[in-house]
Amino acid sequence: MHNKVSSKEVVKKANVRKQNLLSLGLSLLIIIAVNMIGSRYFTRVDLTSEKRFTLTDATRDMLRNLDDFVYFRVYLEGDFPAGFRRLRNQTREMLDEFRAYSDFIQYEFINPTIKGDWDATEENYNMLARKGLQPTQLQVTAEDASSQQIIFPGAIASYRGKEIPLALLMDQMGMPSEDVLNNSGQALEYNLATTIHKLTVNDKPRVAFLEGNQELEFRYVADITFELEDFYEVDRLQINGDITALQEVSTLIIAQPMTEFSEKDKFVIDQFIMNGGSTLWLIDPVYASMDSLQVAPETLGMPWSVNLDDMLFRYGVRLNTDLIMDLQSLPIPITTGYIGDRPQISMVPWFYFPLVRPASNHPIVKNLNAVRTEFISSIDTVETEGIRKTILLQSSPYTRVVQTPAQISFNIMQQQVDESRYRDGTRDVAVLLEGAFESVFRNRRIPLEQIPQGFQTVERGQPARMIVVSDGDIIRNQFGNQGQPLPLGYDRFLNETFGNRDFILNAVNYLNDDRGIMEARAREIRLRMLDRSRVNAARFPVQLLNVGLPVILVLLFGAVRFFLRKRKFNKKIV
DSSP: OHHHHHHHHHHHHHHHHHHHHHHHHHHHHHHHHHHHHHHHSOOOOOOSTTOTTOOOHHHHHHHHTOOSOEEEEEOOOSSOOHHHHHHHHHHHHHHHHHHHHOTTEEEEEOOOOOTTOHHHHHHHHHHHHHTTOOOEEEEEEETTEEEEEEEOOEEEEEETTEEEEEEOSOOOTTSOHHHHHHHHHHTHHHHHHHHHHHHHOOSOOEEEEEESSOOOOGGGGHHHHHHHTTTSEEEEEEOTTOTTTTTTOSEEEEEOOOSOOOHHHHHHHHHHHHTTOEEEEEOOSEEOOHHHHHHSSEEEEEEOOOSOHHHHHHHTEEEOSEEEEESSEEEEEEEEEEETTEEEEEEEEEEEEEEEEESSOOTTTTTOOOEEOSSOOOEEEOOOTTEEEEEEEEOOSSEEEEESSEEEEGGGGGSOOOGGGOOSOOOEEEEEEEEEEEOTTTTSOOOOSOOOTTOOOOSEEEEEEEEEESOSGGGOOOBOTTSOBOOTTEETTTTEEOSHHHHHHHHHHHHTTOHHHHHHHTOOOOOOOOOHHHHHHTHHHHHHHHHHHHHHHHHHHHHHHHHHHHHHHHHHHO
């Protein structure tokens, strides 16, 4: 009987062993099969609500089409506060996500600060500054001591011997640091994808600055021209009544014209738009100059027509001949007194230079820094069939609208501000128009004497886009002490950078229908911040719960397991 039982146990154990070996073999086969399938068919599952780890289609396509290595040297390594550690981790995660779609994405994180070797550290800092990365100074508090720390929150990207800098930390004036870091994290895909696009683009669309009506000369738009050349072929051209002048142009930039347009040139521009061309209008409806105030105590702001009002009205906007004064404005240096023979210079807000801000979450202006303007006017939209209008920029609620002619004098800076006069509310200053526009020359005589054979006038155009801004100075760069053009948006008196460059770049990208770049720009990743006041109020209960609950659960699990085992063996004994 004993032998019979033993035989059955041996057979049972052999069967169990055989089943285990079979299960192991089957598991190995499944793992091998999954790896073979995974090597041929790639997929990822993003379980986050806002799909923060899912790249846009255009970014994935761009990464899959890379044919050589793009190398990122990221200078976000070191002992940082929590917010910058999060930005570093987000950057690493995004680069890993890029690398999942292309083996040509490579990166390394570098700490430019070498402890104990200030000479080498200073050499690294100077090298990064020469390459275009801007340093940020942090206030670090540890063990009741405070110290300053310099970091370079950016990267240098290289491709086939070409290098360009990439700023990972956005510059947003007046915003809490947590919001700036969150917005910087949101913009990571956009910034990284844009950098790769700049490095690898070959077939560039043609963007043209218009000349012939005393528009801004090259030196005044030099910085934005150099920036646009990373994406586009940038030209300067005159129309001179030639209907073919704009044939190869994708986007036309009309930057602060000062003389009237002829009907011939207007017709050429109109037909360019009717055939789907995009236009960036930067027009001053009022003439006012700071140069006049340098030689006289006051000047006049006068309506200034360049013969474009009928075109813009037909397309859907009206530029008003007024001036916006805003309490949220740009400070300028003013002599406020003398000590002996030495003038005392102070920075005083100049209400005629409003700092305008985004009016919507449109990709062109999303998370955009304040934009500096000079003598800007308001814009009204006009009811136009089939045209979609989006307000991009507007003044603050503390606005005063001054009708022209208007006296402009520095005396207002010496007077007590009467805030009750600045209650006109926000005023629109930049508008995006999209749709099939109607020709301003519909049912009108064509002003050209000679038209190429086969040319047909279009009265209702193809879908097109245009952006109208009521200030030409928004694209004008300042100059340094040696006469070199400064970055667009940089104010040499404040040593601050405003959002002008980003606005113009985003506008031209959108007008060129660069959906890949703008799709990534439109993404929103929410940072779920803790309520600090509630955290501080409930600190002890939370700590007790976090420390005590796991211990209680382990003890409870052990007690239940002990009770069940004891009960099981007691039954066997009985």
